[in-house]
Amino acid sequence: MLSDRTLTGTDLTITVGERVGAGTHWETFDGRTADGDAVAVRSLHGELPEDEYDRFDSLAAQWRNVSGRETVRTLADWGTDPEPWVAVEYAPGELETLASGDSVEIALECDLATRADLLGDVCEAIRNYGRYGSTPYHLRIGPEAVVFRDGPDGPTAVVGDWGISGLVSDPPVTPYTAPEQLDDGNHAGQQTDVYRLGALGYHLLSGSPPFVDADRSLAEAIRNGVGDDPPEVSEDFRRVLSDAMALDPDDRQGGAYQFRRDLIDARPRVSPEERVVSGLPPLDVEDIEKGGDEENVDDVEGSSEEGSDDESEPRSVDDDDSDGEESIDAEETSDPTETSEDVARDTSSTTSWRTAGKYVAIGVVVLVVLIGGFFGTSALGLIGGGGVDPGAATSGTLATVSISGSVVDANGEPIGSSVEVTAERIADADGNTADGPTHTTTTDGGTFTLENVPTGTYEVTAAETDVFAYGMEEVEVGEDETGEVEISPTSATVSGIVVDTNGDEPDATIRLLDENDETVAATTGGRYEFTVDDLEESYTVTAEDDYESVNRLIESFGEQTTIELEEASFTFSGSVTNSDGDPIDGATVTLTNGEVLSAPTAADGGYEIENMPGGDYDLEVSADGYMTVTDSMTVDSDVTWDFELEEIGTIDGTTNASGTPARYELELLQNGEFVRETSSDPDTGEYQIENIAPGEYTLIATRSDQSREVTVQVDSGETTTQDINIDF
Structure with missing residues (x-):
């Protein structure tokens, strides 16, 4: 509990006030910085292991790097003492919504087209996040990670969390959990975000979360799939959501970008007058009121000239570039069957609703x-x-120029596949900050050229491939220049399959080792996918279980050839001797583990059992005239074991009654414990007890109601004679 504490983060000192509320993943408190600024302080439900603190810091730092963007909640600070926490900004009136995760329920008061646009904003936030850090996925999209606001430019989504809530041990299953997250988070990736966007869209567009009426456990319902639900939305929306929530990630849209394109294609046409945005908290009441000043024409002109590209970005999939590429929104407005209201509706998504x-x-x-x-x-x-x-x-x-370059792999060679490249103008030719425009193209053999772009400074990024994720490169292009840029990967994946000799996937332990043989990442099972950030390092994949360990040097990133494990085999060897140290020829060494493995000793007493599978075994060593030895052992390597067997002894004699041979019942004890029982011959009174280990024994002879007790010493390989007579 963080109430009434003073927290020291990476930059700020924050005083925590009262608890505001809690959701599934987060508990939220109000807080104040030392400068008096209001923040929301949030701590995680569940235990965050200390070995995940570095990862927590890394995700928080990346969150801060993208905090200046409209659709990303600003992260003010974070820390791990007394427990992991983050401090985030919030707009007036939305603190309780942030704490409870009820923003989706509030957004349900908006019209359907506005809700689709809000979901598109979430897609855009995820897409932008992947461009500016080494971790390109969110993986925790859900109501607690998103708040919807009514800003000066209309309703917008604000996204937070950015995967931090997934660091806790055993994160809870929610209606937004993707099937692959139920079993193995290592396989979560870009298509996981698509699934969770689809689940959020299911809630936002139908009015209720997925699986709410399931007649089975939530995890089982998720594994069985969403089926034809939700019936409450149009067929176009249903198809988009069904694709996004497909059980097989390969059947989903390729990423948040493609999901947003499909979403925009499916959204209904609504005029500005039909838009409903009541209920959403305003971003800044004063700014909204100022924006309504009709007399401030200069302000209007300025925003039209300098900010129009920025205003259009949140609602378009591809902004128009100067050589005539059209966005999806532009294509919609060019439909000859559209009315003026339809055109106004598409434009209205980027202008102030009021x-x-x-x-x-x-x-x-x-x-x-x-x-x-x-x-x-x-x-x-x-x-x-x-x-x-x-x-x-x-x-x-406005002078126009070209930007050319290449998208390369870890070796600096142009990649062979087609990749989307985006160049966003961040400053004009004079160095003044500019918001857009954004231009996109697709590589051909890893190279690209953007023609007729305005002069200025650009941030150039490449979309993620199946193997590589890319960072951002900055290029400044002046008049009569061609900007040259090379986009290098910031991380890469190593993936593959491990099988046994039958072609099945074993429950193997798979590790990724660096050049110092330190474990970088590990998983269990038959499939693996690891992400590495240091692309200059040499890596090795090792796989082992009840099998021989296999080491595979990674020569190139991406999918590796299948690793086939052969079942490990071991050798069990040693010698068998008697108590004098002499070898015993013909002794038998037997191991049992489902099947029986055995070997005799040679004349020198030696034995050897080869090709033993690993596992637990029962052991027995026996020889004629010697005591049998039994034991158990676990074999996970070659074993050498020498045995010493003791020769068995014998007790014999006669029993008499008043000097006449008679039958007696005989019981042999050692240290009070029963060893053997027998009876003597009724005619001769003779008896014999064989196969006795050397030692001291008690022999009890009983006839009628009379008994006699004697002590007998048995020596190795010797026969001890003990006569017994009872006078009646």
């Missing part, structure tokens, strides 16, 4: 002015100056 109507007229004027300035010509008759030479640049002309 001021759109006020700025329509102003926007038209500003757009005409911008077009005239861009082309630098009086052909339209709207700008003074007329008759400018078409070949001459004017102050309104």
Whole structure:
């Protein structure tokens, strides 16, 4: 419990106040920094092992790196004392929603198209997150990781958590858990995020979480799949969600980007007047009120000129680039069957929901002015100056250039597959901060060229492949220049299959070792997939169980050839001698473990049993005239064991009654414990007790109600005679 504590994080000192609420993964408290800024302090439910603290720090640091983006909740600070915690920003009125994870329920008050756009924002947040860090997946998307707000530019999603809640031991199963997360988190990846986006969409678009009416356990329901549900949504949405929640990750959309494209294709057309956004907490009431000032035309022009690309990004899948590539939204508005209301509806998703109507007229004027300035010509008759030479640049002309480069593998060679490359303009030619535009293209043999992009500074990223994840490269392109950039991977996967001699997947222990033979990652089973960040390191995969250990040097990242394990075999050997140290020829050494393995001793007393499978065995060593030795052992390596057998002794004699041979009942004890019983011959009174280990014994002879007790010493390989007479 963090209430009434002072926390020291990486940068801030935070005083924790009252507990606000709790959900499945997080417990939330209000807090204040030393400067008096309000934050939400969140601690994890469940135990986070200390060996995961470094991973916690790494995920938190990456979260902070992307915190400045509109769809990412800002991480103020974090720490692990007295327990792991994070401190995040929140908008007025949404602290309780953040704590309870009820944002989806609140968003259900919005119209269906708005809910689809909110889900698209979550996709965009995940997509952007993967561009700017070594961990490209979220893996914990659900109601507690998302809050929906009504911002100045309309409803938007704000995403947090970024995988941290998955670090606890045995994270809880929720309706948003992907099937592959039930058994082995090591196989979770890009398609896991797609599944969880689909499950969140199921809730957001149908009104209830998936599997809520299942007649079995939640985990079993998830393994059986969502089927044809949900019936409450349109056929187009149902198809998108069904693909996303497919049991086989390979049957899902390729990533958050593709899921968002399908989502936008399926969303209904709704005019601005039909949009419903009531219930969502406003991002900043003062900003919203200021944005409604109709007289502030200069502000409107500025936002149209400098921020239009940024405003359009959250709602488009591909922003228009200067050579005419069209976004999905643009394709929708070009449909000749669309009405003006349809066009207004698509545009409205990126404008202020409360001021759109006020700025329509102003926007038209500003757009005409911008077009005239861009082309630098009086052909339209709207700008003074007329008759400018078409070949001459004017102050309104935006110079365009090219960006070329390659996407390479860990060896610096261009990859052979097609990969989407994105270049986002972050500064203009004068170094002033710019928001967009964003341009995308696809590599051909690992190389790419973006033509006709404005001059400035760009962040260039490449989409993740099956093997590599890429970081961001920055390139500055001036007039009459071609920007050259090489995008190198920041992490890579090593994956493969282990089988036994029958072709089955064993329960093997599989480890990834670095060049110092230190374990980098490990898993159990027959399949493995490891992610590594140091691509200069040499790695080896080892696999072992009740099998011979196999080491496989990783020559290239990605899918490895199948490792076949042969069942391990061992040798059991040694010697068998008597108590004098003399070898015993013909003794038998027997091992039993389902099947029986045995070997005789040679003249020198030696024995050897080869090709023994590993496991637990019962052991027996026997020889005529010697005591049998029994024991048990576990074989997981070659074993050498020497045995010393004691020769058996014998007790014999006669029993008499008043000097006349008679039958007696005889009982042999050692240390009070029963050893053997017999009876003497009724005619001769003779008896014999064989195969007795050397030692001291008590012999009890009983006839009628009379008995006699004598002590007998038995020596190795000797016969001890003991006569017994009882006078009656």
